[in-house]
Amino acid sequence: MSLRPHTTIAFAALAAVACGDIASPVRDDLYEWRLIVPAAVGTDTVHFHWEQEDLPVRVWVAGDEVEALPSLMQRAIDTWESVYLYREFQAELVSDSNTAHVIVRGVPAPSKAVRSVRLPSALAPECDGATDLDVSPDLRELTLPIRIFINPRATPDTPGLGDCLALTSIHELGHALGIFEHSPNQTDIMFADPQVDLPSRFDRGTAEALYHLPPTIEAVGR
Ligand SMILES: [Zn+2]
Numbered sequence: 001m002s003l004r005p006h007t008t009i010a011f012a013a014l015a016a017v018a019c020g021d022i023a024s025p026v027r028d029d030l031y032e033w034r035l036i037v038p039a040a041v042g043t044d045t046v047h048f049h050w051e052q053e054d055l056p057v058r059v060w061v062a063g064d065e066v067e068a069l070p071s072l073m074q075r076a077i078d079t080w081e082s083v084y085l086y087r088e089f090q091a092e093l094v095s096d097s098n099t100a101h102v103i104v105r106g107v108p109a110p111s112k113a114v115r116s117v118r119l120p121s122a123l124a125p126e127c128d129g130a131t132d133l134d135v136s137p138d139l140r141e142l143t144l145p146i147r148i149f150i151n152p153r154a155t156p157d158t159p160g161l162g163d164c165l166a167l168t169s170i171h172e173l174g175h176a177l178g179i180f181e182h183s184p185n186q187t188d189i190m191f192a193d194p195q196v197d198l199p200s201r202f203d204r205g206t207a208e209a210l211y212h213l214p215p216t217i218e219a220v221g222r
Contacts, residue, residue: 029205031188035117035180037139046139047216049178050089050101054219057091057176059102060145066106066152068165073104076169080177083204088211089177101222102146102176109149116147119175121182123193126154126164131175135217144222148172167197174203178210 035046050057059077061070070093077091094100109130112118117133129150134143150168154161171194182192188200199207 027205027209029202030209031183031185031190031202031206032181033179033190033206033210035133035135037117037135044139045216046135046180047178047210047213048142048180048219049211049213049215050219051215054101055087055090057089057102058094058100058222059091059104059173059176060094060097060100061104062106066150066165067156068162069104069106069150069169072166072169073173075166076173079170079199080173080207083199083207084211085208089207091173091177099222101144101219102148102173104148104150104172106150106152108151119180119182121168121171121175121192121194124153124160124164124168126158126161127152127168129168129172131172133175133180139217141220142217144219146176148176163197167194170197170199174199174207177207178215179203179206 036043037046059073061073063070074093077093081087081090083089097103109118109132112132113134117135119131119133121129121131127150129148132147136143150165150172152161152165167189171189174190179190183190183202185191185202186195188203189196189198190203190206
């Protein structure tokens, strides 16, 4: 199967205003990360990242559904934090779900709430995942928490299940940090059905770049 090329996104002027440390005028290590939604005319886009005052993002993980899930989500946090030179994204596991920004469950995603946007992913036989975003109709508010579902579809001793849960944890946390679309390329962990274990150069470039542009939507409710 031939791979579609990564989209080159030129946003030199915006990047220069938002963040002085991007030296290259045009980056070629990005794909489209903004949520694309229907609009009255054509499509609109939603861009989100956590603000500095939100950090560290509070992530609550159900401990009694998938035994390895808390440690896998901690590994996912460590993986994404390592992308950033200036700690633009930080997260921590918390014990109180009532104050969490992100809720992670080890169960199948339930019926989708009417208002939420669901990003279904990781459709492997061993496990699947989904991330639900509650976006207001005017696209101005993202009501927290973001809800992640990581669902083992096989028994615990199934070969490949651990790897599937691990890469799906990284993939879904990638959505929760602001990558709201899927990469078109199989070599990226943000491909809809990820095949790789860790973020690629393109995943890392995209995750880094999106924190250098002002968000179009604000997180509310926590
Ligand atoms: Zn996904």
